[in-house]
Every structure is written in structure tokens, then in C-alpha cells.
Amino acid sequence: MSSGPWQFERPPDLPVPQPAEEAEQFFAALRAGRLAIQRCTSCGALAHPPRAMCRDCQGVDFDWQTMSGRAEVYSYVVTHQAVHPALNGYTPMATVEVVLAEGPHLTTNLVDVPPDEIEIGMAVEVVFEDVGDDVVLPLFRRSHLS
Amino acid sequence: MTRRGDIAGFSNAVAIAGVGETDYSRASGRTELMLSLEAITAALADAGVEPREVDGLMKWWVDTSTEAEVAANLGIADLAWWGEINQAGNVGGALVAHAAAAIHAGLANVIVIYRGVNGRSGRRYGRGDVTGQRGRGGGAFSEPYGLLTPQHGLAMATRRRMFETGVTSRHFGMQAVAQRVHANRNPRATFHDRPLTLEEHQASRLIVDPFHLFDCCLETDGGGALVLTSADRARQRGRPVPLIRAAAQAGPGIGSPAARIASRLFAIAGIERDDIDVIQIYDHFGPFVLFALEDYGFVADAGRLVEEGGTAFDSGRLPVNTSGGHLSEAYMQGMNHLIEATRQIRGESTAQVADVAFSFCDTGIGTGAVILERGEP
Numbered sequence: 001m002s003s004g005p006w007q008f009e010r011p012p013d014l015p016v017p018q019p020a021e022e023a024e025q026f027f028a029a030l031r032a033g034r035l036a037i038q039r040c041t042s043c044g045a046l047a048h049p050p051r052a053m054c055r056d057c058q059g060v061d062f063d064w065q066t067m068s069g070r071a072e073v074y075s076y077v078v079t080h081q082a083v084h085p086a087l088n089g090y091t092p093m094a095t096v097e098v099v100l101a102e103g104p105h106l107t108t109n110l111v112d113v114p115p116d117e118i119e120i121g122m123a124v125e126v127v128f129e130d131v132g133d134d135v136v137l138p139l140f141r142r143s144h145l146s
Numbered sequence: 147m148t149r150r151g152d153i154a155g156f157s158n159a160v161a162i163a164g165v166g167e168t169d170y171s172r173a174s175g176r177t178e179l180m181l182s183l184e185a186i187t188a189a190l191a192d193a194g195v196e197p198r199e200v201d202g203l204m205k206w207w208v209d210t211s212t213e214a215e216v217a218a219n220l221g222i223a224d225l226a227w228w229g230e231i232n233q234a235g236n237v238g239g240a241l242v243a244h245a246a247a248a249i250h251a252g253l254a255n256v257i258v259i260y261r262g263v264n265g266r267s268g269r270r271y272g273r274g275d276v277t278g279q280r281g282r283g284g285g286a287f288s289e290p291y292g293l294l295t296p297q298h299g300l301a302m303a304t305r306r307r308m309f310e311t312g313v314t315s316r317h318f319g320m321q322a323v324a325q326r327v328h329a330n331r332n333p334r335a336t337f338h339d340r341p342l343t344l345e346e347h348q349a350s351r352l353i354v355d356p357f358h359l360f361d362c363c364l365e366t367d368g369g370g371a372l373v374l375t376s377a378d379r380a381r382q383r384g385r386p387v388p389l390i391r392a393a394a395q396a397g398p399g400i401g402s403p404a405a406r407i408a409s410r411l412f413a414i415a416g417i418e419r420d421d422i423d424v425i426q427i428y429d430h431f432g433p434f435v436l437f438a439l440e441d442y443g444f445v446a447d448a449g450r451l452v453e454e455g456g457t458a459f460d461s462g463r464l465p466v467n468t469s470g471g472h473l474s475e476a477y478m479q480g481m482n483h484l485i486e487a488t489r490q491i492r493g494e495s496t497a498q499v500a501d502v503a504f505s506f507c508d509t510g511i512g513t514g515a516v517i518l519e520r521g522e523p
Contacts (some may be wrong), residue, residue: 015281015289023286035172049287075306077298078355078489084274084294092355100488107288137290 008111008139011093012133013029014106015137016135023050025064030136037124038103048104069126071140074105078115094118098140155392155414158519160246161380164193164373165399165485172475173267174367179211179507180311181369182262183219184225189371194383195256202227202248202257202374204241206479207429208234208276211262229507231395234277234296235479240395242484245253245374255375261481262369266335269475270429271296272365279502281356297362297431303356308356313449315356318433319347320452322360322473326428328459329470335476361432363472368482377521387521388491391415391504393445396513405442405510417504419444423518424465424499426483426491428510429472438508439464440516456488457499468497480509484516491520 019027022038027050029036038050042059053060076096082088094115099105110118111127123143128136166188168174168181182205197220203213205228213228227248238259245257271277274295279285292325293299305315321503342360367412380387392415396407412418424521425444427435435446435457444464445451445470456463469475469486476482487507489495507519 011292014292014294015279015285017286017290018281019286020283025247049284075302077293077301077307078291078352079298080352080355083272083297083353084278086294087292093292095298096303097306107291107293109291120306131290 006114008109009090009091010109010129010131011086014134015086016131022052027064028065028137029042030128030138031134033128035067035069035138037067037100037102038062039065046102046104048065048106067100068101070101070126070143071106071126073097073118073120073122073124074099074106075120080117096140098124108137109139110141111139127136156246156250156390158389158391158521159377160249160374160390161377162331162372162390162484162518162522163375163380163383164191164195165371165488166190166372166483167334167478167485168193168368170334170366170368170478171266172365174264176198178209178262178268179215179219180209180215180262180263182209184202184373184424185189185262185369185371186216186220186258186260189258189373191414193373193375193380194412195373195375197221197243198223200227200258202245202254204228204245204257204259206237206241206261207228207232209261209263211260218261218459220495227257231455233510233513234496235430236513238480238484238509239393239508239514240509240515242243242372242374242516243389243393243395246390246393249374249376252461257374260369263479264367266365266367267476268367269366273364275523284424297354297357300431301357305356307433311449313433313436314343315358315393315451316348317452318335318361319344319444321435321457322347322432324394324452324455324457326469326474328468328497330472332469332475334476335470336366337470342474357431357433360473363430363477366476367477368476368478370478370485372481372484381501381521381523385523386506387523388493389519389521390465390468390516390520391417392517393515396512403445404438404508405512407512407515408442411515411517417517422504422506423502424468424487424505426467426469426471426487426507428483428508429467432473432476432510434511435466437468437473438511441512442508446476459495459499465497465499466494466498481509482501483509487516487518491518
């Protein structure tokens, strides 16, 4: 057994994203190593999760703005009881909500912070986690940026 | 004295004329359809209405017993109004709003709202059996990271609210204990024979931190039903009449659904928060009772209210969840809250509040709420 630094081990039976049509580019950007958020080309509003129509101006044309990857922890939970079969053998496991520097919120996991060290307000940055089958997820680690 | 004509909304013209429920258990041994039919026939007997007089049926969208099956079993001659509201457990108050509006508009005369569910022995909400999306829709952005069940997302919101307001797990425990005391008086309650202390709440195992075991609702097999009809018809029973003073719903939007619904509901009712004598709040997770008390505008600091014991049935302040609620009576997705709100008007609760004129019922973090008023027979 390694006694190295703590590392998140993703339960392999967790669902993988089955994105709706308007969300496909979010995952395509991740495969290319970019965290990109849907932006309305009419009014500039950012939306996450992606939508079919801009809720601010009802525009239907979007591009995808690459984020800085900087974020802070907004909230978190720690699953102690495997309330879903996918979590069997992987508790305690933390799930984290982060708020990106640009504003949108993302649900994610922290790859290098044990559940009992997570704090609201902690500075984090995105990493790209290849979970197989051509799926890349945006996970986060302690910020190395100043 | 009722004040028909003085108010907008349903003008107190519609009442909850009868309520019914089955036993609550972990293994009912019968189908969800049978649970609904048992509850409906009990509610109709309570209302003094013959099954064939029913011309409207409404149900939770997630309920597995269709209106057609129920109508066939009840021998309904002409089903004039039916429908469902598509969310999870939290649609009871919205169903009351729809049914009352239909009766008020003359579209139906007697509408039964029913719920029958094997929530423990069948599909279990607590495991995401009903709400899970398997990575689709909004689930594409939450489930791959471990938010798989209702408690996950609600625990996330709870942690943030604790951070922002300073409310603590001990406050959640105080409300859980207050409800358990109510359940200990209620022979129908799952936890009728089991007391709970604050220390036991705090020592109970973490399920999804910050939720301890006793912050989470029960999982229950059971059925419940409401009979809605005209206030004039309900008056013939010779007992206090649970008039629908106001009912409203709130779906997605900007800001707290409870805050949005409250402004509509109290405007329709034409009364103030202070006029409410007893409150039922949807407690799939106990912390949301405290949040709802604040978001509906009943108190600014619900933590302080529970520290002072202000939610107990005999506190003289804001009695909350007087049957024991989802935490300690049964998890009937708000149906048991609507039944208890009705019983409080009729003076028939096992934790009866004195002199109830107005009874408030939230059926799911602001997605629907009802104000009942006691009318004279």
C-alpha cells in the first residue's frame, strides 16, 4: 500500500453524463482540455447547466467561453452511508459545489483534499479527469495559482 | 363565522370534506392501488359521500395507480376532471390548489386527491429509485460526482445555509425532538412508541453529512386521500368545516419558492402570518422545516424559535408538524401533512392546538401550500 498524499478514488459505478443536445459542447470542450461555459451571443449571459434558450433574452445562439479554471468551494456534502449502490465501498466520499471565478456553479469532486479537510471558501482550480469511454470530467484540486 | 365573499381566491366555497388513510408500515403486503382504494373509501366515508358521486380524481405524477384504474374500482359513472402534477413528492398543495380551482369554477363537484405508495418495501425514494436520472438531463451535471439521491442535493443546500446563517445541527435536532414528542402522542405514527432525545439525535450516524439519521424522513408503505367538495356540502356533516381559504403553488423561478408562494398565498387569504395557529411543513429532511419557517416569513430566526421550544403543539407560539411529520409519523409525500392540517381544524389531532382558526400546510419547500380556515357547520 502506498502512503503517499491522499488521492480521490472515483467510484467506477457512478453514472457518466448522458448529455442533452444543448450540453454536448460542454463535454466536447472537456475532451479538448478546456472548461467552457455556454454563453448567449445576443446578451453575453453565461448559463450552466446549458439551456436551449437564454433565460435573460430568449436568444438561441450560443458560443462557449473558456473559463479560467479558478473557483472556490461554495458547499459540500460527505456521504457516509452508501445510500446508492454505486457508493458501496467508497464512503466517506465528498461531493463539492464550487463557484467559478466567472460566476457559474459546478458540482464536482476534489482530487487532493480529504473529506475532513474541505472548507467553504477554499480556493481550487480545475483538472481534467479522463474516466474512460471518451468521457472527461472537470474535477478540482487545491489552487496552485496565486 | 365564515366570510364568504370577503376574499379573493376560492371565496371559502370549497372544503376538505373528508380525509382517510391506511395504516403506515414498512411492508404493507398489498399493492399501491389497494392502498389508494382503502384510503379513498375511508375518506369518502368520513365525508359522507358515495363513491359514485366522485367526478374528479387527482394524483401525484409519480403515483403508480392511474385515475382510470381508480375510477373503474370506485364505480365512477362520469369522471369529469382528472390530472397530475409532475414533480416528485412535493405536489400535494399544488393538487389542492388545482382541485379547489376546478370545483370553484364548476368543472367538478367532488374531487378526490389520493396517494398510495410502497415507499419502503417497493421503490425507495431514499435510494434515488424514483428520482434518479442515470446521468441524463440535469443529472449529467450532478450524478457523475455522487449526487445520486434526494438527500445529496438537499444536504448541499443545508451546508451552505448553515454557513450563511449560523444555524446548527443541534437546532435541527431540537425540531426533530419536538416532532417526536408529537408522534409519541399519535397512535398512527411509526415512532409512536420511541422517544428521542437531542443527545440521541446528535449521536445518530451521519447519512450524508450534514444530515444525521434523525434528520432524514422515514420510508413508508401507506395510502392517504382527501375529498374536496363544496363548503355547503361539507357543512352537512355537523362539525367544523375545513374551508380552503387559500392555496397556491410555485415552480422554478428566481429566488426562494417559499418566499414567492408566501406573497401569493397570504394575499389571496387576506390574513397575516400572525393569524396562523398551527403549521405543517414538508420535512423530507428536518432542516428544511427551519428554512421554510424563515422563507415563508413566520420567523426571522427559526433556530432561536426551536431553542425556545416554540414549535411544540402546546407552546402557544408556532406549533409545527403536530402529527410527527415525515420524520416521525410517516413519509407520505405531504399527504399526511394535509390530513393533519385538516384534523387541526376539526379539533381531532392527537396533539391538538387550542382554538385553531387558521391551519397552514406547506407540501414541499414552497412548491405548494394551503391555508385552511375553520368554518362553522
